[in-house]
Structures are given as C-alpha cells and as structure tokens.
Amino acid sequence: MSQPVRVNVPGLRSLGGEIVGHGTELRSDVRSVEGRLVPGAGGAGWATAEATQRAADGWESYLNGLGGRIEASGQSLIDAANNYTASDDRAGQRQGRVRAR
Amino acid sequence: MATVVVAGPAVAGCQEEPGMQPTITAEQAAQRVEELLQETYGQLPPGARLELFGVAGTLPCDDPTDGGPAGRVFYEKRYEVVFPADWPADQALPMLADHWRRHNYTIVNDLSDRSDPRLSVEHPEDGFRVTVAVWNRDSGAVDIYLTGGSPCVWEHGTPDPQ
Amino acid sequence: MSGGITFEMLLNADPEVWRRAAQGWDQLGRRADDRSDDYASSARRIPDVWESGPAASAAQQHCDGLRKELETVFPPVSTIAQTLAQHANDVSELRTRAQDLVTQGRAAHVTINPDGSMTMDPAHANEWTARAMSQLVWQRDALLRQAAELDGRAARAIAENTATASGTPMSKVDRSTVPGKGTDPAEVKRWWDSLTPAQRRYVTAEYPELVGALDGVPVASRDVANRIVLDREQDALTARRDELDNREAYIRSMVEQGRGAELYPGESNKVGAALTELDRIREERERIDRNLRGLDRITDRLEDPDRPRAYLIGLSTADDGRAIVSVGNPDAADNVLTYVPGTGVELSKVGGELNRNDHMAADARVADPSAETASIMWLGYDAPDSIAWNAPFDGSAEGGAPHLDRFQDGLRVTHDGEPSRNVVLGHSYGSTVIGHTAQQGNGINADALVFVGSPGVDTNSASDLRGVPTSEVWATRAEHDVIRRVPDWDIAHGNDPTREDFGGRVFTSDPGDPDNEGKTHSAYWDEANLARENIALIVTGQTGKVS
Numbered sequence: 001m002s003q004p005v006r007v008n009v010p011g012l013r014s015l016g017g018e019i020v021g022h023g024t025e026l027r028s029d030v031r032s033v034e035g036r037l038v039p040g041a042g043g044a045g046w047a048t049a050e051a052t053q054r055a056a057d058g059w060e061s062y063l064n065g066l067g068g069r070i071e072a073s074g075q076s077l078i079d080a081a082n083n084y085t086a087s088d089d090r091a092g093q094r095q096g097r098v099r100a101r
Numbered sequence: 102m103a104t105v106v107v108a109g110p111a112v113a114g115c116q117e118e119p120g121m122q123p124t125i126t127a128e129q130a131a132q133r134v135e136e137l138l139q140e141t142y143g144q145l146p147p148g149a150r151l152e153l154f155g156v157a158g159t160l161p162c163d164d165p166t167d168g169g170p171a172g173r174v175f176y177e178k179r180y181e182v183v184f185p186a187d188w189p190a191d192q193a194l195p196m197l198a199d200h201w202r203r204h205n206y207t208i209v210n211d212l213s214d215r216s217d218p219r220l221s222v223e224h225p226e227d228g229f230r231v232t233v234a235v236w237n238r239d240s241g242a243v244d245i246y247l248t249g250g251s252p253c254v255w256e257h258g259t260p261d262p263q
Numbered sequence: 264m265s266g267g268i269t270f271e272m273l274l275n276a277d278p279e280v281w282r283r284a285a286q287g288w289d290q291l292g293r294r295a296d297d298r299s300d301d302y303a304s305s306a307r308r309i310p311d312v313w314e315s316g317p318a319a320s321a322a323q324q325h326c327d328g329l330r331k332e333l334e335t336v337f338p339p340v341s342t343i344a345q346t347l348a349q350h351a352n353d354v355s356e357l358r359t360r361a362q363d364l365v366t367q368g369r370a371a372h373v374t375i376n377p378d379g380s381m382t383m384d385p386a387h388a389n390e391w392t393a394r395a396m397s398q399l400v401w402q403r404d405a406l407l408r409q410a411a412e413l414d415g416r417a418a419r420a421i422a423e424n425t426a427t428a429s430g431t432p433m434s435k436v437d438r439s440t441v442p443g444k445g446t447d448p449a450e451v452k453r454w455w456d457s458l459t460p461a462q463r464r465y466v467t468a469e470y471p472e473l474v475g476a477l478d479g480v481p482v483a484s485r486d487v488a489n490r491i492v493l494d495r496e497q498d499a500l501t502a503r504r505d506e507l508d509n510r511e512a513y514i515r516s517m518v519e520q521g522r523g524a525e526l527y528p529g530e531s532n533k534v535g536a537a538l539t540e541l542d543r544i545r546e547e548r549e550r551i552d553r554n555l556r557g558l559d560r561i562t563d564r565l566e567d568p569d570r571p572r573a574y575l576i577g578l579s580t581a582d583d584g585r586a587i588v589s590v591g592n593p594d595a596a597d598n599v600l601t602y603v604p605g606t607g608v609e610l611s612k613v614g615g616e617l618n619r620n621d622h623m624a625a626d627a628r629v630a631d632p633s634a635e636t637a638s639i640m641w642l643g644y645d646a647p648d649s650i651a652w653n654a655p656f657d658g659s660a661e662g663g664a665p666h667l668d669r670f671q672d673g674l675r676v677t678h679d680g681e682p683s684r685n686v687v688l689g690h691s692y693g694s695t696v697i698g699h700t701a702q703q704g705n706g707i708n709a710d711a712l713v714f715v716g717s718p719g720v721d722t723n724s725a726s727d728l729r730g731v732p733t734s735e736v737w738a739t740r741a742e743h744d745v746i747r748r749v750p751d752w753d754i755a756h757g758n759d760p761t762r763e764d765f766g767g768r769v770f771t772s773d774p775g776d777p778d779n780e781g782k783t784h785s786a787y788w789d790e791a792n793l794a795r796e797n798i799a800l801i802v803t804g805q806t807g808k809v810s
Contacts, residue, residue, distance in 0.1 A: 006313075006314040006315055007312065007313050007314065007316075007319075008311075008312040008313070011311070011312035012312045012313050015305060015308055015309065015312055018305050019302070019306075019326070022298055022302045022305065025298060025301075026294075026298045026333075029291065029294035029295065029298065032290070032294075033287045033288075033291045033294075036284070036286075036290075037284055037287040037288055037291065038284055039280040039283075039284045039347075040280055042277045042279075042280030042281075043280055044272075045267050045269070045272050046268070046272070046414050046418075047267075047415055047417075047418035048347070048414050048417040048418045048421065050418065051418035051419075051422050051425075052284060052347065052421055054421075054422070055421050055422070055424065055426075058425040058426040058427060059340065059425070059426045061428070062426035062427070062428060062429075062430055063291075063295065063336070063426075065428070066329070066332060066333070066336075066430070069329060070302065070333075073322075073326055073329055076322060076325075077309070077313075077322060080313070154625065154628075154629070155621070155622070155624075155625025155628065155629075156570050156618075156621045156622065156625055158621070159618060160615065160618050160619055160788055160789075161615030161616070161618070161619065161785065162782070162785065162789065174615070175789065175790070177622065177790045179625065179629075186369075209773070209791050210773070210791060210793055212793075212810075219796070221790075221791035230790050230791045232790065232791045234629070234796075236629070236630075238363070238633075240363035240364075240366050240367045240633075241366050241367055241369070241370040242362075242363060242366045244629075244632065246629055248791070249790070250789065250790025250791060253782070
C-alpha cells in the first residue's frame with residue numbers, strides 16, 4: 001500500500017485551469033504585438049531591421065511554444081485531478097456506494 | 102545654529118498664503134496655452150506649420166523650501182515652427198513683437214538684439230507667457246520655437262490635500 | 264556589418280518606425296513579466312491543493328522550471344526594446360546631420376543630391392567652392408561610416424538577445440563573484456566585460472538588486488535590472504500594505520467583540536498595546552503609500568510612449584527612498600547632465616523632478632539639435648526635509664558625496680566612444696552635495712558644475728572644487744530667491760557661490776517675485792526664465808553664448 005495522497009481535487013482542477021489560462025494569455029500577448037515588433041518598410045537597408053525581424057521571429061515562435069507548454073502543464077494538473085476523481089469513483093462503486101462530492 | 106534661527110522665520114514668512122486660492126485646473130491651463138500658441142502662430146507669415154517639440158506637460162512651480170503649499174504646477178508646451186527654405190524666417194520675431202506691443206503684452210525678457218534672438222512676453226490679464234526663440238545654427242540653418250507657459254495652478258483647481 | 268547605408272537613407276530616415284517597434288518590444292516584455300508574476304503566484308499554490316506524492320512533486324518541479332523560463336524573458340526582450348529606442352535616437356541625429364550638410368552645401372554653392380553626390384553651382388565654380396566641396400565629401404563619408412557603425416552595433420545587440428527554440432541561454436554566475444557595493448566602477452566594468460552575454464542575462468535576472476545598483480555596469484543593463492527591482496518593490500509594498508490592512512481589521516474586530524485582551528496576552532496595558540500597534544500600522548502604511556506614489560510616478564515615466572526613453576539607473580525605497588532616472592542613455596550621449604535636486608525631495612515627490620528633468624533634456628535639444636544629451640535626475644541621497652532645520656548640518660551632503668562621486672566615475676567608465684561632456688547641476692541643497700563631493704579625494708569627475716539657488720557649496724572658493732576647471736564652475740541666484748536669507752557667515756555651507764570673491768562664473772536668471780521669495784527659489788525652471796536657456800547652453804558646451 002502506498003501512502004494516502006492528500007489532494008483537494010476541485011482545488012487542483014481549478015488551479016490547473018488557471019494555469020492553462022496563463023499559457024493562453026501569453027500566446028495572446030504574442031499575437032497582440034504581431035507585426036509591431038519590426039520597423040517595416042521604413043527600416044529598409046538597415047542591418048538593425050534585419051536583426052529585428054530575426055529577433056521577432058525567434059521570440060514569437062519561442063513564446064508561443066512556451067505558452068503551449070504552460071497550457072500543457074495546467075492541463076496535466078486537471079488530468080491528475082480527473083484521475084483522482086475517476087479512481088475514487090471506481091473505488092466507491094466497488095464498495096457499492098458513491099461518495100458525494 | 103544661528104542659521105536656523107535666521108533662516109527659519111525668513112522661510113516661514115512665505116507661508117502667508119497667496120498660493121492657497123483656488124485656480125483654474127492644469128487642464129484648463131493647457132487649453133489656454135494652446136490657444137495662445139495658436140494665436141501667436143496666426144501672426145506668422147503664411148507657409149509655416151507647428152510641430153510639437155519635446156514634452157508638453159506640467160512642472161512643479163513650488164518648492165518645499167518655500168514652506169508654502171506643495172503641489173502647484175505650471176503647464177508648458179513648445180512647438181517648433183517648421184517652414185520651407187524660402188519662408189521669411191527673419192521676419193518672424195519682429196512681426197510677433199509688433200503684435201504683442203499692440204496688444205499690451207508685458208515684456209518679460211527682450212533679447213531680440215542677440216545673434217540668437219529671443220523675446221518673452223506675458224499676457225496683460227491672465228499672466229500666461231509666450232516665448233519666441235530663433236536659433237541661427239552654425240550650419241546656416243535657422244530653427245524657430247514657440248513656447249507657452251501658464252502661471253502656477255493647482256492640478257485640480259483647488260489646494261491639494263497632500 | 265552593414266555597408267549598405269546610403270546618404271539617401273539618412274535623409275529619409277524615420278525615427279518613428281524604430282520608436283514604435285521599441286514600444287512593441289516593451290509591451291511584449293511587460294506582458295511576459297505579468298505572465299511570469301501570474302504563473303509564479305499559481306505555481307506557489309500547488310502544494311496547497313496537492314500536498315504530497317511523487318506525482319505532486321514531479322508536477323511542482325515541472326512548473327518551477329516553466330516559472331524560471333518565464334522569468335528569463337524580460338531582460339533580453341527589454342534589451343531589444345532599449346536598443347531599438349536608442350537606434351531611433353541615433354537615426355534622428357544622423358538625419359539632422361545629413362540635412363545640416365545639405366544646408367551647409369547650399370551656403371557654399373554646392374548641391375548635395377539625395378544620393379549623396381555633389382555638384383558645384385557653375386556660377387561659383389572656383390577654388391573656394393571646390394575646397395568647400397571636398398570638405399563636405401569628407402563630412403558625408405564620416406557620417407556614413409558612423410551610421411554603419413551604429414547600425415552594426417544595434418544589430419549585434421539584438422542578435423545577442425534573440426531567442427532560439429529553447430529561449431535565450433543563461434549561464435550561472437555565483438552570487439559571491441558579483442562585485443560588492445562601493446567597488447571602484449572601473450573594476451566593476453572589467454568584471455562586467457569578462458562575462459558572456461549568457462552570464463550577463465543570468466546576473467541581471469537573478470541578482471537585479473545587485474546589478475542595478477552597481478556603478479560601472481553599463482546603464483542599459485542597470486535599467487533592465489532596476490525595472491525588475493521596481494516591479495518587485497511595488498509587489499512587495501502592495502503585499503505589505505494588504506497585510507497591514509488585514510491586521511488592522513483583525514485588531515479592530517477583536518476589540519469590537521470585546522476580545523481585545525486576547526491579542527496581547529503578555530501585556531499588562533492591553534488597550535495601550537492595541538493603540539500603539541494601530542499607530543505603528545498607520546505610520547507604516549503612510550510610508551508605504553508615499554513610496555508607492557513615487558514608484559507609480561517612475562513607472563508612468565518609464566512607460567510613457569510620448570516622451571524620450573527613460574532609463575532607471577537606481578532605485579531604493581529605504582528611508583525616504585532614492586531614484587536615479589535618465590532621459591536618454593548617458594552611455595551613448597554626447598552631453599550628460601546629472602541633476603541633483605534640493606531639499607524636501609523624496610521618492611513620493613519624484614514626479615515633479617522627473618518633469619523638470621524632461622524639460623532640461625528638451626531645452627538641451629533646442630540648444631543643440633545635432634548632439635544627443637542625456638539628462639539624469641539623481642536622487643541618490645537622502646535629501647534633508649527642509650532647509651531651515653536640517654540642511655545647515657551637512658550630514659546629508661556627507662552621506663550623498665561618496666555616492667555621487669562614484670556615480671560620476673561610473674558614467675565615464677561605461678560611456679561608449681568619445682568621452683561625453685559631463686555636467687553636474689545642483690539646485691538648492693543639491694549644490695551643497697556637489698560642493699562637498701568635489702572636495703573629497705581627487706574631486707568630482709565632471710567637465711562643469713552648475714549651482715542654482717545655492718545656499719553655499721561647502722567652501723568660499725571655486726578653486727577648492729577639484730576635478731573641474733574654475734572656468735567651468737557656474738552659479739546663478741535670482742535676485743529675490745529666499746535662499747539669499749541664508750547669511751554668508753561661513754558657519755553653514757560656505758558663502759554664496761555667485762559672489763565675486765567665490766571665483767566662479769555667474770549666469771543670469773530672472774529676478775523673480777519680490778513678494779514671493781519662496782516661489783522664486785524654484786522659479787529657475789519657469790517658462791521664459793533665462794536660467795533655463797543658460798543651463799542648456801552650459802550643458803551642450805556652448806559656454807560662449809551663456810549670458
């Protein structure tokens with residue numbers, strides 16, 4: 001028998017949701033500056049403009065990825081909460097009763 | 102110690118409070134400054150335009166050292182007069198000087214004889230100021246600026262509880 | 264290196280496009296920073312809902328890793344913003360100089376075509392015109408070389424801070440290797456230069472309070488570090504304020520329920536203890552509110568898109584608080600003004616001083632649009648609360664002197680290219696701090712000193728001020744400035760530096776209002792006051808025009 005796990009399932013689920021939200025928001029932060037990170041045609045010919053374009057591409061793709069990984073980290077908390085609920089339900093059914101939540 | 106004794110009353114003497122009267126607000130001061138600057142601009146030969154220069158905004162016009170109320174500000178705004186190469190830049194200051202004389206503005210500083218001439222005046226009624234400054238650059242270029250400023254006002258019109 | 268910059272590009276350069284791009288990066292940095300705060304606050308609560316078990320620790324660890332990653336976004340992204348803002352300034356200056364060249368050519372009967380090629384006016388095709396033209400060609404080429412160099416430098420800084428698929432790498436630097444407070448700026452600079460970009464990012468993100476305060480670290484990096492400090496200070500003060508509110512509400516509710524005695528079990532005078540604590544809470548909250556007000560003003564200034572970029576070079580909320588804010592980057596500027604405010608200036612009142620500083624920066628641009636001037640509001644000392652009671656005792660000047668001394672040394676050490684013209688200006692008691700600094704050790708590292716409405720600069724003779732030639736010791740005092748009431752008795756700060764026997768150079772300011780001497784003491788920055796133009800001329804090195 002492993003140690004009993006102390007977990008607040010609804011709390012974990014809602015915290016997971018909150019974290020998913022941070023990831024989603026980060027990605028929308030990136031979208032909100034799309035096209036505004038580079039000087040556009042006014043920068044033509046400057047090495048700084050080329051460097052800025054590369055920096056914008058690099059950061060947008062990295063931050064979108066990071067946003068996705070943050071969403072995934074939140075989702076994994078939700079999954080964990082759901083697993084606890086499911087195993088709790090199964091245990092309850094085996095004993096012929098369902099615990100009220 | 103002696104300095105304390107002497108400086109103390111001198112500073113405290115400024116506390117009788119002309120500054121505690123309600124004033125127009127900083128926003129109204131900003132409007133009036135803009136109005137004055139536009140009026141000034143209207144006196145210039147046609148063909149020039151105004152371009153905001155630097156920061157338009159408030160400055161502290163009191164100092165805690167005066168012992169008086171803190172929190173008053175004055176509003177200031179500066180425009181650069183942008184004009185084409187054939188614009189009669191040398192006439193700008195004399196034309197304004199003439200206009201101001203006719204309208205009884207008080208002269209604050211008259212440096213119109215200088216190589217970089219400049220003239221500051223104050224409106225006879227409300228104390229708002231305008232300065233025209235002409236800079237003859239080493240490169241041969243001429244830059245002209247119009248600056249307007251308000252008297253000291255309370256940001257929100259009444260003494261700040263702060 | 265970009266060899267592709269043409270004269271036409273300079274003439275048509277639009278600083279606005281760079282400024283807007285800088286704002287985009289600033290916004291991205293701030294947002295990422297907010298997400299980092301949000302995420303940290305959520306991740307901290309995982310143990311509250313999921314207390315134990317290997318899955319819980321694995322999840323916690325994973326989230327900690329992501330939190331760290333988020334924290335590392337701000338420094339490189341805001342460095343890119345900074346670089347682009349500086350590039351906007353550079354481009355604007357280059358354009359002005361290109362236009363000036365065209366004007367100069369016109370005066371010399373040489374037409375400079377948009378592509379940079381030049382033709383002589385046939386009516387004036389003589390030796391003089393030819394000579395003028397070869398001079399113009401030389402200036403044009405120098406301008407293009409400088410443009411290429413600035414462009415290359417900006418492009419490199421941005422490339423160094425570009426994220427790859429795994430972000431921007433950081434490499435660990437041990438905290439104990441960071442130079443301590445008070446280290447010679449030259450030594451600090453050597454340490455900084457020895458770090459790789461990945462290490463610099465690490466120390467900025469991990470030890471912002473150390474890096475931000477170190478004279479000798481380039482201003483751009485101190486700015487990034489101090490913005491992190493600012494954010495943390497605001498969060499910490501706000502949290503502390505909430506704590507105080509809660510404690511106060513708790514005390515009040517206990518007292519209302521008649522259970523006040525339970526609060527202070529060991530105390531004999533329980534009512535007294537409650538009142539004392541409530542007083543203490545109120546005092547602390549007022550102090551916090553004052554500091555928060557100052558921090559808000561600084562934040563507003565840093566984020567204001569309508570003003571030139573500001574750099575946060577120092578910040579602390581200890582005592583009355585300190586702040587060093589520069590308009591423009593002094594490391595890249597031709598002229599650098601350090602403005603030391605006078606008495607009564609504390610963090611909460613920093614807003615007015617920041618505006619004054621902005622106006623001085625704009626004045627300098629009017630006086631010389633072809634040069635870049637940075638203007639620094641230096642509240643790096645605990646200014647006395649009032650001139651009447653505290654200022655005559657030089658404690659604050661003594662306390663401020665070593666800081667100002669090191670700060671000025673730091674400006675020299677971190678400056679790029681040709682040394683800038685560094686001017687230190689003190690208003691009121693700020694001038695005393697400068698005077699005191701210039702009499703310690705080898706004096707103050709500056710090209711000129713300016714004393715405005717000074718109660719005395721701690722000596723009766725300009726020749727006692729070391730580090731600057733006496734021909735560059737400037738002073739002004741309005742005829743009706745209340746400060747004249749401080750007598751020249753040689754017991755407080757030294758005599759009035761505008762006295763002839765002081766040996767400095769006196770410049771004009773408007774006489775002020777005989778019926779309001781207190782107001783006159785701060786009227787030097789009023790619109791139309793000649794003092795302002797004179798200050799701008801001194802700052803930009805046009806001392807022959809000072810009146």
